[in-house]
Amino acid sequence: MKVNRFILILVALVFIAGTTANAQCKAFAKKTCLPELGSYTHDGNYHATILSEGEEAELYKTFFSDMEYRMSVCSAENLPPVEFLVLDADRNILYSSKDNNNSCTWDFKLQASQQLRVVLKIPSGQNTGIPAQGCVSVMFGFRID
Amino acid sequence: MKRLLNISNSIPAVVLFAAIMLAGCRSGVKKAGKDTDTLSVTGANAAIYENIKQAEKIFYTLPSPLESAMLIKSAGALFDDNLLNPIENARNYNTNRSMALNLGIYTTDLSFASLYDQTQLIINYMNVAKQMADGLGILDAISEEDIAKLEENIHNTEVIMDIISQTYLNSNSYLEDNGQPAIAAMVLAGGWLEGLYISTQLVDMKDFNSNKLVGRIIDQKLSVDILIGLLSGSKGHPAIDDLIGQVEKVKTVFDKITLKTSPVRPEYDQASNTTVLKSEVSADFSPEVFRELSETVAGIRSTLIK
Numbered sequence: 001m002k003v004n005r006f007i008l009i010l011v012a013l014v015f016i017a018g019t020t021a022n023a024q025c026k027a028f029a030k031k032t033c034l035p036e037l038g039s040y041t042h043d044g045n046y047h048a049t050i051l052s053e054g055e056e057a058e059l060y061k062t063f064f065s066d067m068e069y070r071m072s073v074c075s076a077e078n079l080p081p082v083e084f085l086v087l088d089a090d091r092n093i094l095y096s097s098k099d100n101n102n103s104c105t106w107d108f109k110l111q112a113s114q115q116l117r118v119v120l121k122i123p124s125g126q127n128t129g130i131p132a133q134g135c136v137s138v139m140f141g142f143r144i145d
Numbered sequence: 146m147k148r149l150l151n152i153s154n155s156i157p158a159v160v161l162f163a164a165i166m167l168a169g170c171r172s173g174v175k176k177a178g179k180d181t182d183t184l185s186v187t188g189a190n191a192a193i194y195e196n197i198k199q200a201e202k203i204f205y206t207l208p209s210p211l212e213s214a215m216l217i218k219s220a221g222a223l224f225d226d227n228l229l230n231p232i233e234n235a236r237n238y239n240t241n242r243s244m245a246l247n248l249g250i251y252t253t254d255l256s257f258a259s260l261y262d263q264t265q266l267i268i269n270y271m272n273v274a275k276q277m278a279d280g281l282g283i284l285d286a287i288s289e290e291d292i293a294k295l296e297e298n299i300h301n302t303e304v305i306m307d308i309i310s311q312t313y314l315n316s317n318s319y320l321e322d323n324g325q326p327a328i329a330a331m332v333l334a335g336g337w338l339e340g341l342y343i344s345t346q347l348v349d350m351k352d353f354n355s356n357k358l359v360g361r362i363i364d365q366k367l368s369v370d371i372l373i374g375l376l377s378g379s380k381g382h383p384a385i386d387d388l389i390g391q392v393e394k395v396k397t398v399f400d401k402i403t404l405k406t407s408p409v410r411p412e413y414d415q416a417s418n419t420t421v422l423k424s425e426v427s428a429d430f431s432p433e434v435f436r437e438l439s440e441t442v443a444g445i446r447s448t449l450i451k
Binding site for chain 2: 023025026029041044048049051055056058060062065066067068089095106107108109110114115142144
């Protein structure tokens with residue numbers, strides 16, 4: 001009976017840990033990433049996930065002409081700075097944060113509407129232990145050109 | 146012995162449950178099949194591209210209700226409250242499917258009203274969006290404080306847009322973080338379809354060729370595959386499967402439009418610290434295809450709001 005109770009508690013803890021981690025990710029995105037949009041209006045979409053060192057995430061989004069955009073990318077303090085690449089439909093690289101002093105924001109506008117692909121990369125750490133894990137978030141702000 | 150058996154039966158279940166929960170932390174995860182990629186990257190890009198691995202998480206992002214409304218307004222379209230989903234319909238929405246779709250629809254209507262300073266409609270549509278969010282069990286997506294702040298700043302478009310953006314973020318993040326990606330996808334799909342519905346209804350056929358809004362509608366062709374990708378992450382959910390079928394009809398019409406885009410040339414403007422992505426685009430969008438698209442979208446939207 002005690003063992004069953006222990007298992008139930010364990011299951012509950014695993015559930016709570018998962019939910020708490022996600023809730024922390026939302027709070028992190030709102031607290032850290034959102035202010036970086038500055039005078040741009042946040043579009044309201046939510047993109048945040050938990051990544052480990054060496055892992056990647058991708059994002060597909062259509063961007064429209066006559067709009068100005070700011071992209072803000074943030075990663076938890078325990079992770080190395082996140083790198084991001086922006087590619088067009090032909091997979092040509094249009095922007096690399098690594099080539100721009102690891103900037104966490106990018107301001108851009110488009111002459112013609114395009115579907116772009118954003119690749120977020122957490123570089124592998126130097127230590128050989130368990131890879132660090134934390135929240136990564138990307139947010140978009142816009143304003144009329 | 147009996148206790149031992151109970152333990153040994155329970156442990157795999159716990160391990161399985163824990164695995165599901167940990168996987169749940171990355172809801173909507175889809176591995177990118179690298180072998181399906183046909184790489185055509187050359188030169189300096191090739192080395193960087195080679196370092197791109199399989200993604201742990203893929204986000205499919207649609208224009209948000211605010212962005213859709215902004216696109217409509219910036220095209221010079223006029224406001225028409227007859228196009229909004231009447232708030233009286235809210236009482237008909239009792240299922241998660243109808244509440245999720247209409248949370249997206251009402252949020253787009255709210256965004257549309259807010260950009261045209263429709264003060265009473267803004268309050269009404271914020272309340273009805275709250276009703277949908279509450280019905281879905283989204284805790285504090287739209288709080289009483291948000292409604293009060295909205296009323297206090299009813300003539301301040303900037304504050305209203307911030308409130309809409311925040312409440313939409315609250316809804317999305319709650320659903321994603323609580324393992325309800327199918328419901329989250331329905332909210333986003335409802336919002337996008339409403340934006341497309343309003344746009345198509347606002348086009349005056351007399352100035353079809355010079356209407357900026359027509360260009361905005363063509364642009365939505367770029368988002369159809371993203372929407373299908375988003376919905377496909379929850380394939381097997383009956384409401385999602387039905388929605389994919391509906392969106393496929395929209396895609397069939399969009400596929401009749403040929404979109405030609407020249408290669409993108411990034412140019413950095415030092416004065417504004419902004420990169421301009423230069424390219425030219427051409428499309429063949431006939432009035433006949435437009436009418437077909439308009440009717441298809443209107444037909445789908447009528448099933449979503451009834």
